[in-house]
Amino acid sequence: MASEPYLEEAAGTCVNANGGAIGMPQLCTDWMPNQIFWLAVALVVLFVILSRVALPRIGAVLAERKGTITNDLAAAEELKLKAVEAEKAYNEALATARAEAAKIVAAAKADIQKDLDVATAKADAEISARATESEAKIAEIRAGAEEAVQTVAKDTAKELVAALGGSADARSVTAAINARLKG
Amino acid sequence: MAAESTAEGGSGFSIYPMDQFIVKPLSGDGPVHWYTPTNVTLWMGIALLCIFALFVLATRHRGIIPTRLQSVAEVFYGFIHNMVEEVAGHDGVKYFPYVMTLFLFILLSNLLGLLPMSFTTTSHVAVTATLALLVFFGVTLIGIARKGLGFFSMFWVSSAPLALRPVLAVIEIISYIMRPVSHSIRLAGNLLAGHAVLKVFAGFASMAIISPLAIAGAVGIYALEVLVAFVQAYVFTILTCVYLKDAVGDAHH
Numbered sequence: 001m002a003s004e005p006y007l008e009e010a011a012g013t014c015v016n017a018n019g020g021a022i023g024m025p026q027l028c029t030d031w032m033p034n035q036i037f038w039l040a041v042a043l044v045v046l047f048v049i050l051s052r053v054a055l056p057r058i059g060a061v062l063a064e065r066k067g068t069i070t071n072d073l074a075a076a077e078e079l080k081l082k083a084v085e086a087e088k089a090y091n092e093a094l095a096t097a098r099a100e101a102a103k104i105v106a107a108a109k110a111d112i113q114k115d116l117d118v119a120t121a122k123a124d125a126e127i128s129a130r131a132t133e134s135e136a137k138i139a140e141i142r143a144g145a146e147e148a149v150q151t152v153a154k155d156t157a158k159e160l161v162a163a164l165g166g167s168a169d170a171r172s173v174t175a176a177i178n179a180r181l182k183g
Numbered sequence: 184m185a186a187e188s189t190a191e192g193g194s195g196f197s198i199y200p201m202d203q204f205i206v207k208p209l210s211g212d213g214p215v216h217w218y219t220p221t222n223v224t225l226w227m228g229i230a231l232l233c234i235f236a237l238f239v240l241a242t243r244h245r246g247i248i249p250t251r252l253q254s255v256a257e258v259f260y261g262f263i264h265n266m267v268e269e270v271a272g273h274d275g276v277k278y279f280p281y282v283m284t285l286f287l288f289i290l291l292s293n294l295l296g297l298l299p300m301s302f303t304t305t306s307h308v309a310v311t312a313t314l315a316l317l318v319f320f321g322v323t324l325i326g327i328a329r330k331g332l333g334f335f336s337m338f339w340v341s342s343a344p345l346a347l348r349p350v351l352a353v354i355e356i357i358s359y360i361m362r363p364v365s366h367s368i369r370l371a372g373n374l375l376a377g378h379a380v381l382k383v384f385a386g387f388a389s390m391a392i393i394s395p396l397a398i399a400g401a402v403g404i405y406a407l408e409v410l411v412a413f414v415q416a417y418v419f420t421i422l423t424c425v426y427l428k429d430a431v432g433d434a435h436h
Contacts, residue, residue, distance in 0.1 A: 030215060
């Protein structure tokens with residue numbers, strides 16, 4: 001970088017014949033007033049745009065958003081509390097209902113048991129009554145049957161004796177049959 | 184840029200990295216008076232139009248649910264607002280529009296300067312020195328207005344031994360006066376160097392043997408320069424806030 005030619009050049013030339021830079025363009029004092037002037041213009045315009053329009057607007061939007069978010073969060077918190085309360089109430093109601101249901105079930109069970117006991121007792125009584133009755137009948141039938149057997153045996157024996165040509169008196173036949181039946 | 188097309192036919196290989204910084208009147212040739220519309224005017228104007236589009240047109244709906252561009256504007260607003268509040272303190276917030284003006288102007292100038300064939304207004308010391316001097320005098324005047332002569336007590340380090348205080352005062356005053364120099368040279372130097380290196384790499388791309396390397400280098404430098412554009416705008420702004428703190432904050436040093 002030849003900075004010497006720039007210093008040797010007459011003031012007002014920072015560019016050589018080919019349009020190339022002589023030395024550092026940053027050090028060319030000819031251009032500085034121009035740069036500073038336009039920088040000042042740009043900064044003033046930019047400052048006015050920002051401070052009058054852009055920054056208040058963005059600040060307001062951010063504040064509004066923050067407010068909205070805070071409000072929404074508060075509302076959400078409230079709703080959450082309500083939800084918790086509702087859940088609590090629901091659980092309480094559920095527990096009460098369960099207890100009541102258990103009570104009802106127990107009462108129903110007791111009723112049924114009572115009815116059942118009564119019915120069972122009645123049935124038992126009936127069954128035992130019927131059983132004794134039946135036993136009596138069976139005994140009667142058995143006695144009847146024994147008698148019938150004796151009668152049938154006597155008659156049969158008499159007939160058999162008669163048929164075989166013998167005469168048998170009823171008494172000896174009866175005695176024989178009785179002896180047989182006992183044996 | 185013009186020089187490359189009119190380069191002397193001698194070696195056929197010539198790089199003019201500094202030509203991109205030449206200030207030219209928009210109406211062809213002619214003297215550059217202080218009022219002449221030049222490429223400086225053009226690119227500062229384009230920067231203003233970009234800022235206007237982003238911060239005024241994109242926010243015109245004032246949406247609670249922002250559009251994409253509106254949320255970009257809001258991000259910049261929030262970023263600089265937080266920076267001013269955190270660095271300069273609560274009293275500094277009222278200077279937020281000034282800081283925002285500086286930040287957006289520098290950022291857009293840096294970024295627009297990366298467009299091919301464009302002109303980087305912030306690569307000129309004349310521009311950055313004006314910006315830095317505005318900050319320097321602005322901060323000094325604000326400090327004197329708020330604290331009167333008490334503002335100068337920041338040069339008198341009361342926590343140091345009494346014998347050392349005059350020495351420290353001299354050092355503090357020198358460092359205070361040198362602030363605009365470092366403030367402006369840092370910004371202009373970064374952009375100047377980056378753009379010049381970019382141009383050199385681009386020039387080497389005309390040599391067939393090393394052109395792949397040169398193009399890869401130019402791409403890498405370009406990526407770096409995008410970062411530098413943001414970082415330098417950020418650095419300039421945060422230093423402005425740090426200086427502002429001296430003027431508006433409590434004088435703990």
